[in-house]
Amino acid sequence: MSRRVLVVACTAIYTFLMLPLLVVFPISFSSAAYMQFPPPGLSWQWYERYLDDPQWIDATVRSLYVGVATAILAVVLGVPLAFSLVRGRFPGRWLLDRIALAPLIVPTIILSISVYGLFAKLKLIGEWYGLVIAHTVLALPFVVLVMAAGLRDFDRALEQAAEGLGASRLRTLLKITLPLLRPSLVSAGLLAFISSFDELVVALFLAGPNMTLPKKMFDNIMMEIDPTIAAVSVMQILLVSVVLVLIDRFGRGLRGSAR
Amino acid sequence: MPAKEAKHSANLSVEGLQKRFGDVVALDGVSLDIASGELLTILGPSGSGKTTLLKIVAGFEKPDAGVVRIDGTDITALPPARRDIGMVFQNYALFPHLTVRANVAFPLEMRNIGKAEIDRRVGEALQLVELAGYDQRLPRQLSGGQQQRVALARAIVFNPRLLLLDEPFGALDRKLRETMQLEVRRLQRRLGLTTIFITHDQEEALVLSDRVAVMNRGCIQQVATTTEIYERPANDFVADFVGESNIFHGTVTEPGVVSLEGGRRLLVNSSVRTVGQRLGVLIRPERFGRGTNVFAGEVKEAVYLGVSFKLRIACDDGLELIVRQPARGALPAPGTRMNVAVDPGEIHVF
Amino acid sequence: MSSRLGGVLPALPALLLLFFFFLFPVVRMLGYSVEGGSFEWYAKALGQGLYLQVFWNTFEIALIVTAICLLLGYPLGFLLATTTPGWATLGFIFVLLPLWTSVLVRTYAWMVLLGRNGVFNRLLVQGGVISDPLPLLNNFTGVLIGMVHVLLPYMVLPIYGAVRRVDPALISAAQGLGASNARIFRRVYLPLTLPGIFAGAVIVFVLSLGFYITPALLGGGRVMMLAVMIEQEVHQTLNWPFAAALSASLLVVTLAVYAAAQRFMRAGAGS
Numbered sequence: 109m110s111r112r113v114l115v116v117a118c119t120a121i122y123t124f125l126m127l128p129l130l131v132v133f134p135i136s137f138s139s140a141a142y143m144q145f146p147p148p149g150l151s152w153q154w155y156e157r158y159l160d161d162p163q164w165i166d167a168t169v170r171s172l173y174v175g176v177a178t179a180i181l182a183v184v185l186g187v188p189l190a191f192s193l194v195r196g197r198f199p200g201r202w203l204l205d206r207i208a209l210a211p212l213i214v215p216t217i218i219l220s221i222s223v224y225g226l227f228a229k230l231k232l233i234g235e236w237y238g239l240v241i242a243h244t245v246l247a248l249p250f251v252v253l254v255m256a257a258g259l260r261d262f263d264r265a266l267e268q269a270a271e272g273l274g275a276s277r278l279r280t281l282l283k284i285t286l287p288l289l290r291p292s293l294v295s296a297g298l299l300a301f302i303s304s305f306d307e308l309v310v311a312l313f314l315a316g317p318n319m320t321l322p323k324k325m326f327d328n329i330m331m332e333i334d335p336t337i338a339a340v341s342v343m344q345i346l347l348v349s350v351v352l353v354l355i356d357r358f359g360r361g362l363r364g365s366a367r
Numbered sequence: 368m369p370a371k372e373a374k375h376s377a378n379l380s381v382e383g384l385q386k387r388f389g390d391v392v393a394l395d396g397v398s399l400d401i402a403s404g405e406l407l408t409i410l411g412p413s414g415s416g417k418t419t420l421l422k423i424v425a426g427f428e429k430p431d432a433g434v435v436r437i438d439g440t441d442i443t444a445l446p447p448a449r450r451d452i453g454m455v456f457q458n459y460a461l462f463p464h465l466t467v468r469a470n471v472a473f474p475l476e477m478r479n480i481g482k483a484e485i486d487r488r489v490g491e492a493l494q495l496v497e498l499a500g501y502d503q504r505l506p507r508q509l510s511g512g513q514q515q516r517v518a519l520a521r522a523i524v525f526n527p528r529l530l531l532l533d534e535p536f537g538a539l540d541r542k543l544r545e546t547m548q549l550e551v552r553r554l555q556r557r558l559g560l561t562t563i564f565i566t567h568d569q570e571e572a573l574v575l576s577d578r579v580a581v582m583n584r585g586c587i588q589q590v591a592t593t594t595e596i597y598e599r600p601a602n603d604f605v606a607d608f609v610g611e612s613n614i615f616h617g618t619v620t621e622p623g624v625v626s627l628e629g630g631r632r633l634l635v636n637s638s639v640r641t642v643g644q645r646l647g648v649l650i651r652p653e654r655f656g657r658g659t660n661v662f663a664g665e666v667k668e669a670v671y672l673g674v675s676f677k678l679r680i681a682c683d684d685g686l687e688l689i690v691r692q693p694a695r696g697a698l699p700a701p702g703t704r705m706n707v708a709v710d711p712g713e714i715h716v717f
Numbered sequence: 718m719s720s721r722l723g724g725v726l727p728a729l730p731a732l733l734l735l736f737f738f739f740l741f742p743v744v745r746m747l748g749y750s751v752e753g754g755s756f757e758w759y760a761k762a763l764g765q766g767l768y769l770q771v772f773w774n775t776f777e778i779a780l781i782v783t784a785i786c787l788l789l790g791y792p793l794g795f796l797l798a799t800t801t802p803g804w805a806t807l808g809f810i811f812v813l814l815p816l817w818t819s820v821l822v823r824t825y826a827w828m829v830l831l832g833r834n835g836v837f838n839r840l841l842v843q844g845g846v847i848s849d850p851l852p853l854l855n856n857f858t859g860v861l862i863g864m865v866h867v868l869l870p871y872m873v874l875p876i877y878g879a880v881r882r883v884d885p886a887l888i889s890a891a892q893g894l895g896a897s898n899a900r901i902f903r904r905v906y907l908p909l910t911l912p913g914i915f916a917g918a919v920i921v922f923v924l925s926l927g928f929y930i931t932p933a934l935l936g937g938g939r940v941m942m943l944a945v946m947i948e949q950e951v952h953q954t955l956n957w958p959f960a961a962a963l964s965a966s967l968l969v970v971t972l973a974v975y976a977a978a979q980r981f982m983r984a985g986a987g988s
Binding site: 110111114115117118121122124125126127128129131132135146184185186188189191192193196198200201204207208210211213214215216217218219221222223224225226241242244245248302305306308309312313322325326329330337338341344345348349351352 | 724725726727728730731732734735738739740741742743745746747749789792793795796808810811812813814815817818819820821822823825826827828829830836839866869870898899923926927929930934943944947948951952957960964967968971972975
């Protein structure tokens with residue numbers, strides 16, 4: 109009996125979780141000229157508005173390349189960092205560990221205004237690469253967590269075998285270690301991308317007039333609730349779904365690490 | 368550059384190897400010589416240091432002291448990639464993302480050998496381990512025994528000077544293990560490859576080896592042929608570890624006689640002369656039969672093993688004996704009184 | 718060991734990035750708070766009733782959000798951990814999808830749902846349940862709902878992990894000894910999953926303290942949480958020292974909560 113109560117309760121909670129995601133779909137197809145629920149009819153108008161507006165497209169494209177650049181930089185920096193943390197034996201490793209995960213602990217607002225203050229001095233506000241740097245700082249902990257988990261499960265005997273068979277350390281890394289870590293690499297890259305693509309708080313401070321997609325959405329929401337935002341939201345949900353499917357298929361399952 | 372195509376098998380010698388891990392002494396002055404083309408088994412319980420010894424020979428650990436030489440050359444400081452040693456790991460360590468062919472070809476690629484030559488040699492190696500036709504499979508598609516053979520092929524395809532096997536058959540079932548033991552033996556003989564085999568299974572050691580080195584607590588207890596090890600163990604540990612045994616201690620009271628603790632007088636080989644000498648005495652359970660040493664006692668336990676009976680007999684004078692007899696007739700029930708005898712020539716002293 | 722890819726060298730590029738673009742800017746910014754060597758901004762932040770109220774508000778909201786997330790999150794985590802793999806996968810999708818969907822998207826959706834002319838009110842009014850729309854947005858309630866929604870997955874995942882780790886043999890043993898389901902839950906599951914509950918609660922609480930987007934959008938300016946105030950001080954009032962003092966206070970509380978949690982966990986693990 110109590111099992112059934114549990115299932116019913118959970119269904120209600122799940123409804124609560126999914127409701128917002130579901131509600132944006134009908135809104136985005138509304139044929140009304142303003143926010144109205146239920147929508148009187150179906151139309152593509154808000155999607156067309158989005159595609160026709162250079163500002164929206166601009167913001168989307170910027171978010172895309174900032175996201176890709178962040179993913180690349182975070183992986184290039186984070187993978188060696190993870191190797192150091194998992195395999196290294198040097199004094200102060202525990203400190204490095206704390207520092208690597210610190211961006212997760214420090215509230216993003218604090219990081220945002222700090223970097224804003226510094227970048228204002230360095231005239232980096234509004235520059236896309238400034239944003240990439242800040243986003244990379246935020247993405248590094250994700251990359252480290254995923255790669256460290258993958259490294260810990262890695263069978264070192266394979267590397268020993270490769271060396272015994274004549275491979276130098278570099279060749280072992282390139283031919284054996286990294287290819288076998290590919291699922292973790294894929295997950296890390298995709299998580300870094302999504303965390304940058306969705307990121308708002310830092311972008312609020314650093315993006316300036318050159319907006320990322322979240323910043324444009326935020327400005328729109330503050331000024332008017334136009335169902336175009338619903339259309340953008342739907343596309344974002346679809347993008348996240350695609351990324352999650354990619355992670356599941358090609359990456360390391362997220363279920364292993366319950367964080 | 369690694370030595371190219373060493374066509375002859377090397378001889379290996381280690382001298383005075385010492386290794387500690389923190390407080391634990393893994394190797395305490397180990398020295399060993401292995402002749403070219405020989406199969407030597409290092410036999411010992413877990414913690415005896417045998418795996419550490421193997422890792423030092425392979426180059427994955429550095430000894431605290433001591434030297435490793437191959438064909439007289441000191442290789443102690445050489446990285447594993449340059450030692451030209453083939454190794455089969457306990458869990459095979461096949462590269463899961465590469466096919467059987469790619470796995471076996473790997474060492475050849477590392478030596479920058481041409482593609483045509485690689486194809487030929489890989490084909491030969493797979494032929495040798497009877498896995499021709501499996502080359503496009505992935506390791507996870509193979510059974511344990513097949514993976515084992517791929518690991519073997521990969522370890523010999525580049526004509527190494529030395530082959531190391533680290534308890535390779537632990538995960539296999541009994542029948543498969545026996546088959547693989549004979550296969551490794553056959554392969555080794557055919558290639559004439561100097562081989563070191565590590566195991567804790569003393570039966571396996573006896574089946575495979577030319578010589579056996581018994582290790583315990585970081586020291587080599589005895590190095591000898593299989594017969595020597597079994598028939599004439601050098602000390603308590605070897606006697607007890609290899610095969611079943613009845614081990615007693617006593618003193619020589621007159622030539623050819625040992626008086627055991629507890630009073631029993633045992634007639635042994637007449638070459639035992641030094642009166643007053645303290646000795647260990649070994650009687651293998653299957654050596655009981657006719658003889659001048661007679662023990663009277665009661666059967667405490669009896670086990671039927673198909674081929675033989677295994678009996679535990681409590682003798683009247685306090686000794687406990689393990690006796691093996693061919694299985695004929697009915698299994699003696701516990702409580703039965705029995706006499707067993709052993710000839711002085713079947714008793715080994717150390 | 719030969720194949721040691723360790724040493725601190727590979728970590729250096731990342732370390733440099735973290736130092737110059739994380740540690741340095743944060744410390745620099747916090748330094749503003751002691752303008753001219755005086756602590757007047759801290760006095761203002763923590764002394765004046767108005768600003769102290771903001772601290773308490775933030776705390777209060779974080780506590781309530783954590784409590785609600787616990788209430789909702791435990792059943793979910795429990796169900797996910799004890800159901801068949803097929804259902805579990807589906808359940809996970811419904812947890813991970815909201816988790817990885819942009820906070821902005823989710824918050825916007827709540828604006829759509831909770832507004833005066835929003836979905837809920839429309840349905841309730843048209844259905845004749847109420848005559849006037851409920852004030853669900855631009856107030857405390859709206860912020861609460863939004864934050865619970867965003868943070869619930871962070872509670873579910875650690876609890877899921879903790880429930881999974883409970884040895885099924887213990888449950889069978891308890892059942893064999895005659896314990897009812899309720900008893901089993903209280904005596905076996907609850908105590909054993911305490912670490913997971915604790916971990917989830919700490920994460921949710923600390924994230925709530927520093928939350929910006931949801932209170933900013935759903936609060937309508939009426940729900941002043943710390944992060945919102947910090948943003949205002951920087952963007953509108955341009956009062957950096959004050960913003961720095963507020964940030965430092967927030968950071969200290971955050972680190973203190975984490976440190977206390979670690980101490981507690983370690984003590985718990987010993988028993």
